[in-house]
Amino acid sequence: MRFSLGGLFTVLGFAALLHTTYGVIKHRALLKLLQEEFTTLPAALMMELAIASGLCVMGAFLLAGSLKVVMSSKQTISSDMGSMRMDFVAFGTRARCIPVEGVPPLS
Numbered sequence: 040m041r042f043s044l045g046g047l048f049t050v051l052g053f054a055a056l057l058h059t060t061y062g063v064i065k066h067r068a069l070l071k072l073l074q075e076e077f078t079t080l081p082a083a084l085m086m087e088l089a090i091a092s093g094l095c096v097m098g099a100f101l102l103a104g105s106l107k108v109v110m111s112s113k114q115t116i117s118s119d120m121g122s123m124r125m126d127f128v129a130f131g132t133r134a135r136c137i138p139v140e141g142v143p144p145l146s
Contacts, residue, residue, distance in 0.1 A: 045101025052094030059087045 042050070062084050070077050080088075 043102070045098045045103075047098070048094050048101060049098030052091050052096075052098055055087060055091030055094060059084060059091055062087070 063080060066081065066084065067077060
């Protein structure tokens with residue numbers, strides 16, 4: 040089994056995220072034992088979280104590969120065929136059948 044650089048970064052990032060999670064759980068357990076209130080994480084855990092997240096993002100970018108060019112088709116599609124919303128089409132055709140004259144004003 041062969042790993043690419045992106046796969047290696049992703050695996051290392053997720054392993055570091057798991058280690059950071061374990062460190063946070065241990066820190067919270069220590070605070071409970073000391074009967075102190077949780078305010079923020081230690082700087083070392085925050086730095087480890089930032090590095091692990093960066094590794095995961097970098098690995099995802101490297102695994103994704105290059106972008107492909109989107110080619111549009113030559114035929115033109117009218118606006119009513121582009122979005123087939125049959126509810127609005129049916130409402131639009133029924134609205135033409137309402138007589139305008141003879142309708143009492145709304146006041």
